Amino acid sequence: MPGKFPQLVERSHVKEFLDSFDIVLTDCDGVLWCANAPIGKANEALNQLRALGKKIFYVTNNSSKSREEYAQKCKKLGFIADKEEIVCTAYVTALYLKQKNFNKKVYIVGASGITQELDNVGIAHTGIEPEPFSGDVFDLKDTLKLDPEVGAVTVGLDPYISFPKVMRAASYLSDPDCLFIATNTDEKFPLSSSNLVMPGAGAIVKCVETVAERSPVVMGKPSVKMFSSIRDQYQLDPSRTLMIGDRCNTDILFGKNCGLHTMVVLSGVTEMKDLEAWAASSDEEKHKLLADYYLPQLDDLIPLLE
Ligand SMILES: [Mg+2]
Structure with a gap:
């Protein structure tokens, strides 16, 4: 059986669509x-949804920024935003460790978003400085020293990923009691009008995972952790919540895993030909990637809201 192709949001049923949700979770990149x-x-489109009374949350797998920094980026680009409305993987990672009463040190393969969020909850950390390397890798056996305080390894997007960092992470993880957390497993970043491919955190997670021969607990979408972190606090009703995303194996699957309405926009990773292929497939796993609705891009909503 083929899958159900997402419905284009059109003027004829825009009222029904808008009446079906009070809360909007939106992905950011793409x-x-x-x-x-x-x-x-x-x-403008998102601010108009807010003006209609919709509660907005920015839900991003990107771990490079803290909530504070994301709120600043949103404002700089013209999106109304408050720190409390940002759900980023650096924040959810800190929350996860806090809830576990984690009291050791975290070794981070990642960026300053994670250190800031850990600082906010009082958890010690080490590791985000570049650790460049040249020479004979076997020399590292004698020079690389491990910190006995480390009790968790968190891996996210690290622009300074290097051989010693991977070696360090995997060495900590050889202790089965050491926690292994991945902020997210996105393969790449959407880069419009470029033939360059920018690696996502997933590339670095896979690298550490391969060496450590262990699998991480993943914080980011499609994991429901990104929703449970706000659901209880704001008493969100999944059946009144719309998830908007551009990447179906994270955003849309996340929406479905949490029981939300879903809408894909084709301004990032997913293309029309992907939707067509998934809908035509008889594989039910592919059908899970199909959102309820689609739009070419988010601002196509604007004329429909008038
Ligand atoms: Mg995205």
Whole structure:
């Protein structure tokens, strides 16, 4: 049986669509912006949804920034945003460790978003400085010293990933009591109008995972952890919540895992031909990637809201 192709949001049923949710969770890269520029008038579209009374949360797998920094980026690009509305994997990682009453040190393969969020909950950390290397790798056997305080390894996007860092992470993880956390497993970043492919955190997670021969607990979408972190606090009703995303194996699957309405926009990773292929497939796993609704890009909502 083929899958159900997502419905284009159109004027004829836009009222029904808008009445079906009170809460909007939106992915960021590929939906709202690409690198450091808004995608069309995505800011206007989202701000209009807010003006209609919708509660907005920015739900991003990107671990490079803290909630504070994300709120600043949103504002800079014209999106109304408050720190409390940001759900990023650096924050969810810190929350996860806090809830476990973790009291050792975290070795981070990642960026300053994670250190800031750990600082906010009072958890010690080490590791985000570049650790470049040249020479004979076997010399590391004598020079690389491990910190006995480390009790967890967190892996996210680290632009300074290097051989010693992977070696360090895997060495800590050889202790089965050492926690292994991945912020997210996104393969790559959406880069519009470029033939360059930018690695995502998933590339680095896989690298550490391969060497450590262990699998991490993943914080990011499609894991429900990104929703449970706000669901209880704000008493969110999944059946009144819309998830908007551009990557179906994270955003849309996440929405389905949490029982939310879903909408894919084609301004990032997913293309029309992907939707067509998944809908035509008889594989039910592919059907899970099909959102309820689609739009070419978020600002296509604007004329429908008038
Ligand atoms: Mg995205």
